[in-house]
Amino acid sequence: MPVATKDVLRLATVGSVDDGKSTLIGRLLVDTRLVADDHLDAVAAASERRGVGDLDLSFVTDGLRAEREQGITIDVAYRYATTPTRKLVIADCPGHVQYTRNMATGSSTADLALVAVDVAAGLKEQTRRHLVIAALLGVRALIVAVNKMDTVEWSRAAYERVVDDVGALARVLGATSVVAVPVSALHGDNVVERSTRAPWYAGPTVLEALEASDAGAWERSCGSRLPIQWVLRQGGGGRSYAGLVSGEALRVGDAVTLLPAGIETSIRAIRYGGRALDEAAVGLAADVELDHETDAGRGDLIATSPLPRVTRELEATVCWFGDDPLDLRGRRLRLKHTSRTTPVRVRALEGRIDVGSLEVTDADALATNEIGLVRLATAEPLVVDDYREDRVTGSFVLVDEATHATVAAGMVGRPPFVTVRR
């Protein structure tokens, strides 16, 4: 049976607590009739029980008891929506600084950030922090919903002030596209339905901007990458190496290098779910056979040129989520990069990124939710690209050796938008 293939856009909401992110997503889903009748009834019943009006739209995604009691988002809610032209995977993220780790979780797989800004409050420190984190994570397309326009009587001047402030920061952060929309998520203006209250605005609604965004469009990378996850033993004694293809598609006959060993060989066969293929597209969980019999295994990486680097020393940017500060004498850590996990030490802490000034200042430690530049030394060699070249081979997490908790998100390399002050 044919299944309609639809372009998928992954988006994360970004912005400060109380600027209306969850209400915006609730409005988007309700007005596109993408909330099931019984879920909507339950939102209405919960709203009444908590005395917050007929329909508190934030309850569409704020599903935990504590979230509804406090009227805030604690962790990411994922929602799936299909419009006439594309599929949306929506990560509704928390705005509170305490839950920055959850915002980073939601943004790390996003193509686009839907930024909510309360027009009356302007661009807050926390919104700047989120925009910086989203930029670090490589989210370069923004839709800015300038929200609560009803509270400033749809003032064009107030709207433009916010658009100028966000636009200036977005340019510095290297955003490739910024679309601003004046909205009232509460009343439904310019989210799905076009508003008559802003005759001076001729641009798209939020839904139209989402449908038109090319954030999900493919850009060619610098080579194909297949981190080996698992070795499958084939009949007749052969082996194939399973992993998720990143960077560029991999083809039968491609000259490849097995890293970190540096063995040059080529792709003899590609399979997916037992079916032979000529080519494995990016994102396919393929398995491949190599021309030379080698003892490759989990943690090794198959690459086409230009090749990634093999290194035990990393310059990296980290978002620290641990409860205790990160310093040079801290807890024992492990690093997970693609399918390889290795002990790691922090060699040097080169500074903290001030999200206000985008300057790197000296620091002895990083507190919870701070972002810094570090130099790391790993026990085993890693096969890396700069994060800005490849999101898969450029990313890692740090794990506490004792509790196994994930305590940091790391990106290989330095963000271009920070300046080091000495």
Added chain:
Amino acid sequence: MTALAPPSTTPGLDHLDALESHALFILREVVAECERPVLLFSGGKDSAVLLHLAAKAFAPQGLPFPVLHVDTGHNFPEVLAFRDRAAARVGARLIVARVQDSIDRGRVPDPGDLASRNRLQSVTLLDAIAEHGVDAAFGGARRDEDKARAKERVLSFRDEFGQWDPRRQRPELWRLYQGRVNPGEHVRAFPLSDWTELDVWQYVAREGVDLPSIYFAHERPVVARDGMWLAVGEFVRPRDGERVEERTVRFRTVGDATGTGAVLSNAHTIEEVVAEVAAATVSERGATRGDDRFSETSMEDRKREGYF
């Protein structure tokens, strides 16, 4: 040039291939990182798809983990037959943990023959996880099912009491799934997290995944109760004032037979079910699960206790 390869966006890849590949990736990653995984299998459509994916992920070898069925004792006979058939087809070792044994051992109170055993399953499940030293349990849960599930990580940490703490979830960045735990703790792994009910049915259609016959329209005696159609049988008997009617129904979910409702339906084929699901305005759990109606946060409360 600096080009960014989003890990999620895959032009050239059909959306079902993208979902399938992500699921295969999760299955392989958990098996590589954890010592003793199991696959939780209820006999429902989601676990049938999960088992199909698991077989694909490790072919031509067999499944590198056993399949665990938590048996409430309140089963549809078609589902039990399907369970045995499905496990045999992929050559999986089947472990059955019985809620009745938990009742007999005094681990949980006996709610009586005709009461739902849905909530009791958590104890039986956690006991089985402890008994078999399981450190990772695959489940077929999807984020579109419920507002608490919508909040859960792909790899969801459980403490030594089996509890989920929604305020202290591990950060989960990119596709760097991190499943290590200390002894006594475990993770639940949900390869179908990003699938919707419609995706599952489209995938069933594409792959020809075998399912229990009760997912398709058939004639059955039912009674109307609590706004649902309950199948009259061993575990559901008509109460005073209830009228038994013969109706053409199918099941959208499969759970404890005392609390799983049928929906009126003429969808006899997979294609007809796909069309029905695409047009549905009521969610699958809303239409069929009595256990989700107790309170605003039923699923969250059960999940905190260790539920699937």
